[in-house]
Amino acid sequence: MVSGMLVWERPEPPDRPVPAPLSRERIVRAAIQLADADGLDAVSLRKVATALDVRPMRLYGYIASKEELLDLMVDAAYAEIRPVGDGWREVLRSLAEATRHAAHEHEWLADLLGGRPQLGPHALATGETVVAALDGIDVDAIMPVVGAVNAYVIGAVRREIAERRAERATGMDEKRWQASLGPYLKRAFATGRFPALATVVRDAAHLDADHTFRMGLDFLLDGIEARISR
Amino acid sequence: MVSGMLVWERPEPPDRPVPAPLSRERIVRAAIQLADADGLDAVSLRKVATALDVRPMRLYGYIASKEELLDLMVDAAYAEIRPVGDGWREVLRSLAEATRHAAHEHEWLADLLGGRPQLGPHALATGETVVAALDGIDVDAIMPVVGAVNAYVIGAVRREIAERRAERATGMDEKRWQASLGPYLKRAFATGRFPALATVVRDAAHLDADHTFRMGLDFLLDGIEARISR
DNA sequence: TACTGAAAGATACACTGTATCGAATCGATG
DNA sequence: CATCGATTCGATACAGTGTATCTTTCAGTA
Numbered sequence: 001m002v003s004g005m006l007v008w009e010r011p012e013p014p015d016r017p018v019p020a021p022l023s024r025e026r027i028v029r030a031a032i033q034l035a036d037a038d039g040l041d042a043v044s045l046r047k048v049a050t051a052l053d054v055r056p057m058r059l060y061g062y063i064a065s066k067e068e069l070l071d072l073m074v075d076a077a078y079a080e081i082r083p084v085g086d087g088w089r090e091v092l093r094s095l096a097e098a099t100r101h102a103a104h105e106h107e108w109l110a111d112l113l114g115g116r117p118q119l120g121p122h123a124l125a126t127g128e129t130v131v132a133a134l135d136g137i138d139v140d141a142i143m144p145v146v147g148a149v150n151a152y153v154i155g156a157v158r159r160e161i162a163e164r165r166a167e168r169a170t171g172m173d174e175k176r177w178q179a180s181l182g183p184y185l186k187r188a189f190a191t192g193r194f195p196a197l198a199t200v201v202r203d204a205a206h207l208d209a210d211h212t213f214r215m216g217l218d219f220l221l222d223g224i225e226a227r228i229s230r
Numbered sequence: 231m232v233s234g235m236l237v238w239e240r241p242e243p244p245d246r247p248v249p250a251p252l253s254r255e256r257i258v259r260a261a262i263q264l265a266d267a268d269g270l271d272a273v274s275l276r277k278v279a280t281a282l283d284v285r286p287m288r289l290y291g292y293i294a295s296k297e298e299l300l301d302l303m304v305d306a307a308y309a310e311i312r313p314v315g316d317g318w319r320e321v322l323r324s325l326a327e328a329t330r331h332a333a334h335e336h337e338w339l340a341d342l343l344g345g346r347p348q349l350g351p352h353a354l355a356t357g358e359t360v361v362a363a364l365d366g367i368d369v370d371a372i373m374p375v376v377g378a379v380n381a382y383v384i385g386a387v388r389r390e391i392a393e394r395r396a397e398r399a400t401g402m403d404e405k406r407w408q409a410s411l412g413p414y415l416k417r418a419f420a421t422g423r424f425p426a427l428a429t430v431v432r433d434a435a436h437l438d439a440d441h442t443f444r445m446g447l448d449f450l451l452d453g454i455e456a457r458i459s460r
Numbered sequence: 461t462a463c464t465g466a467a468a469g470a471t472a473c474a475c476t477g478t479a480t481c482g483a484a485t486c487g488a489t490g
Numbered sequence: 491c492a493t494c495g496a497t498t499c500g501a502t503a504c505a506g507t508g509t510a511t512c513t514t515t516c517a518g519t520a
Contacts, residue, residue: 115388117392124418124424125423127424128423131427131430143430143437148449151382151385152378154384155344155380155381156385158344159347159377159380166347193358194354195362197354197358200369212374216377216381219450219453220378220450223449223452223454
C-alpha cells in the first residue's frame, strides 16, 4: 500500500522527467552540461546517468567506454565550429577563432583537443569546409597547412585556458593573482638565475589574450602565405 | 619465532630496497618510470608509493596533491629540454625539436604539456635560455614569439602522439591501421559529404611525422622572421 | 502455456585521491 | 631521569570511479 490516504486525497507523484527514450544525443548533451558547469572531472558515467534518470549501465548500450563519450562530446563541439570567409587566409583565421571561441564556451574542450584523432562527422565536416576553401593551393601543401594552424590553435587555447584557470584558482580577480604568483616570480627572479626573463617580464608590454592569440596566428598565416605563393 | 630452522640454516631475508630517505626527486623518478612504462594512467599514488617501498600517505609529506606530482614530472622533463644554437631562429627551432624529442621519450608529456602554467625551475631555465637568445629583438615581441612557437609545438606534439597511440591501438603496424581506419574513412568519403577532403586524402603526398612537424615549424618561423625584421 | 533469446539493471570488483584520527615519537620541562 | 605536550606519521576509512558479471525481466515463438 502506498500510504494511508485514499487515492482521492493523495497527490499524484511528482512528474519525474519521464524516462524518455535514450539516445547518444541526449547522453552527450547531459555530459556537456555537466562539463560546462563543473569541469571535465564532473563528468562521470554515474552523474550522467543520474541526470538522465537512468541507471549507469544503461549507457553502455550507447557507448562502449567513457573515452567514446568524450569523443562524442568533442565532435558535438565541432558542430559549433563553422569556419566562414572568402579566401584561404580568412577561412583559416576563422577556423582558428571559431575553435578558440568554442573552447571559451566549453573550457573542457581545451583538455580534450588534440588528445585523440578526431574523425567524427562534425569534425570531418569542419575539415571539409576548410579544405574546400584551399582549393587553389598545391594539393600536397593543404594538409600540412591545415595541420599547422590546428596545432597552433590547440596549443594556444590550452595555454590560455590553463592560465585562466590558474587565475581563477587564486581568487578570481587579477589583484590576488598578482599577489599570489607575483611574489613567487619575484623571488625566482631575485635569485639572478633568469636575468633575461626578468628583464622581459619587467620591461615588455603585456598583451591581453586576444592580441597574443592573433599575433601568433598572424605569424603563422604570414609564413604560410609566403610559402604558398612561391 | 620466525621459523623452525635455526638461524644458521635460515637464509637472510631478501634485501628489500632499504627504505632510503625519501625525496621529491626519488618520488618523481618513480612516477616517471611508471608513466614511461605504462602511460600516465599507470601513475597512481599507491603505485608510486609501492615502487618506493613506502605507504601511500607518506607521499603527502612531499607533495600536496597528485596534481603537484604531475607538475614536478613536467618540470623534470623540462630539465632535458636544452635549446642550443646560434641566433634566434636556430634556438627557437632547437626549442621545438627538443620539446618534441622529450615527448617522444616520455609520451605522457603530450598529455600534460600546456595543461597548467609551467613555473618550475627547469621550465624557467629553458625559458631563460630561449629569451636570452632573442636579445636582439624588440622586447615587446619576445613573449608573443616564444609563446607562438610553444603553442605550435604543444599542439603538434599532442596530435602526433595521439595518432601514434591510435595506430598502436589497432595492432602496432601500419597495415592493420589502414585496415581498421581506412574502411571507416572510405565509407565516410563514399557518402559524398566530404568531396574536397576525399580528394586531398586520395591525391596528396602523405608526409611523415618529421616532415610535417618541420614544415609547420618553418611556416611559423618564416612568419616570425618577416615581422621581426621590419 | 511453456520456453528461449535478448535486453536491462542491480550488484560487485578493483581501484582511485585524500581526510581523518589514533599511535608513536621526540623535545622540553619538572 | 621521568613525564608531559606537541608534532609527526601512517593505517584506516570514505566516497567516488569505470566497467565486468550475473541475475532478473520480458517479448516473441513453438
